[in-house]
Amino acid sequence: MKSPLLTIPLLGVLFAATSLTAADNWTAFQNRQQVQIDSNWNWSAAPKTAWKIELTGYGQSSPVVWNDRVFITTVEGPNKENCLTTAYALKDGQQLWQQSLANPTPAESSFYISKAAPTPVVDDNQLVVFFEGGLVASYSHEGNLQWQKDLVAEYGAIDARHGLSSSLEQNSENVFIWVERQTEPYILALNKSSGDVAWKSAGLGVTSWASPRLMRVAGEEQLLLSGIGKIAGFDPATGKQLWEFTGITGNSTPTPFPLKDGRFLIGATTGQGDGDEGRAAESNGVIAITKQDDNSWAADFVWRATKATSSFGTPVANDSTTFFVNKTGILFGLDINSGEQQIAERTAGSVWATPLITENHLLLFGKSGTLEVFKLGDKPELVQTVELITQPEAEPAAEGEAPNRFAGPTLYAAIAVEDKILVRTGNELTCLESAR
Numbered sequence: 001m002k003s004p005l006l007t008i009p010l011l012g013v014l015f016a017a018t019s020l021t022a023a024d025n026w027t028a029f030q031n032r033q034q035v036q037i038d039s040n041w042n043w044s045a046a047p048k049t050a051w052k053i054e055l056t057g058y059g060q061s062s063p064v065v066w067n068d069r070v071f072i073t074t075v076e077g078p079n080k081e082n083c084l085t086t087a088y089a090l091k092d093g094q095q096l097w098q099q100s101l102a103n104p105t106p107a108e109s110s111f112y113i114s115k116a117a118p119t120p121v122v123d124d125n126q127l128v129v130f131f132e133g134g135l136v137a138s139y140s141h142e143g144n145l146q147w148q149k150d151l152v153a154e155y156g157a158i159d160a161r162h163g164l165s166s167s168l169e170q171n172s173e174n175v176f177i178w179v180e181r182q183t184e185p186y187i188l189a190l191n192k193s194s195g196d197v198a199w200k201s202a203g204l205g206v207t208s209w210a211s212p213r214l215m216r217v218a219g220e221e222q223l224l225l226s227g228i229g230k231i232a233g234f235d236p237a238t239g240k241q242l243w244e245f246t247g248i249t250g251n252s253t254p255t256p257f258p259l260k261d262g263r264f265l266i267g268a269t270t271g272q273g274d275g276d277e278g279r280a281a282e283s284n285g286v287i288a289i290t291k292q293d294d295n296s297w298a299a300d301f302v303w304r305a306t307k308a309t310s311s312f313g314t315p316v317a318n319d320s321t322t323f324f325v326n327k328t329g330i331l332f333g334l335d336i337n338s339g340e341q342q343i344a345e346r347t348a349g350s351v352w353a354t355p356l357i358t359e360n361h362l363l364l365f366g367k368s369g370t371l372e373v374f375k376l377g378d379k380p381e382l383v384q385t386v387e388l389i390t391q392p393e394a395e396p397a398a399e400g401e402a403p404n405r406f407a408g409p410t411l412y413a414a415i416a417v418e419d420k421i422l423v424r425t426g427n428e429l430t431c432l433e434s435a436r
């Protein structure tokens with residue numbers, strides 16, 4: 001059985017330098033708070049498929065885009081022996097290059113362990129990729145290997161439950177890698193140009209499949225880490241821990257979603273039988289980071305939800321409303337300032353990909369391959385539901401392993417660039433365009 005906790009691509013930079021956030025680029029997981037495609041889309045008609053490609057291998061990461069190139073990661077082989085990075089042309093899906101590196105610590109490919117879940121980062125100079133076997137590598141946009149590191153050789157085995165799915169984060173100088181393993185977890189900053197270690201600090205010591213997140217607080221950047229029962233902020237320049245907040249539970253997967261004024265949106269859920277079902281809603285809400293009189297930092301809830309909970313997709317927000325989708329597919333809309341519940345609507349089902357929010361629309365990508373378009377207003381209005389995946393995805397079982405009884409389509413990620421939406425399953429990448 002594949003663990004759903006590991007099948008989501010997990011995050012990106014909202015407040016980095018201009019070279020990291022050019023308008024037509026998607027540089028990391030959850031690269032933008034709001035996508036700019038409303039004026040180019042006919043939301044009343046089903047989108048058309050511009051191109052669809054079958055990927056080599058299997059992966060759960062999000063694609064990233066720089067200018068006219070789409071980059072994506074997969075693993076291949078019964079023991080995930082090959083770590084693949086592939087570039088495609090955004091215009092037509094033509095493969096431009098593919099590079100394969102040997103997994104330094106191959107492990108059996110099974111439904112229990114992540115498969116190329118960390119999302120890469122890209123900027124104007126390079127692409128940096130990370131695989132759960134401990135491999136970190138930098139490529140030029142043309143596919144030339146610039147540097148690589150074996151984190152297992154340097155820091156020991158990655159004994160993480162169900163593997164790793166923490167995506168990369170970046171600023172103009174460094175890439176941040178979070179290895180929340182069972183023994184001696186760590187957060188690492190590598191210089192993007194050389195691969196040299198800028199700093200290494202202790203992780204949280206909890207279970208997490210979320211990703212590190214940069215956000216700006218009182219004119220300064222902080223790096224946020226969120227794992228079950230704990231959220232902490234770090235100085236991205238030195239790795240020093242600035243604060244820790246423990247008044248939360250169930251925050252194993254959604255990554256902090258930056259808002260304004262040092263606030264961020266956080267999602268949480270609880271599993272059956274863990275004893276925390278009653279506390280799930282109160283761990284969903286908005287948290288504020290504030291500087292104290294002694295110049296230290298602290299964090300606490302601005303408001304907590306009363307009913308809204310999350311699934312594996314990160315909650316999102318616009319200037320007025322926060323949106324949560326729980327594991328049964330209920331969409332909750334809460335006032336961003338007070339937390340007052342405004343809507344609760346049933347949708348097509350659970351979302352594992354982070355929703356996309358535009359100026360006027362909310363796009364929910366269901367785990368089983370649906371796209372639901374909601375027009376935003378006083379009450380979100382469902383405009384249409386589109387089946388994006390028509391054939392069930394049958395992930396092959398490893399040799400000697402029983403077939404996956406949960407086999408079926410799994411939509412892991414969706415991003416928007418220019419006038420296109422890219423949707424990723426384990427073995428396919430699809431480019432959608434507006435019907436004219």
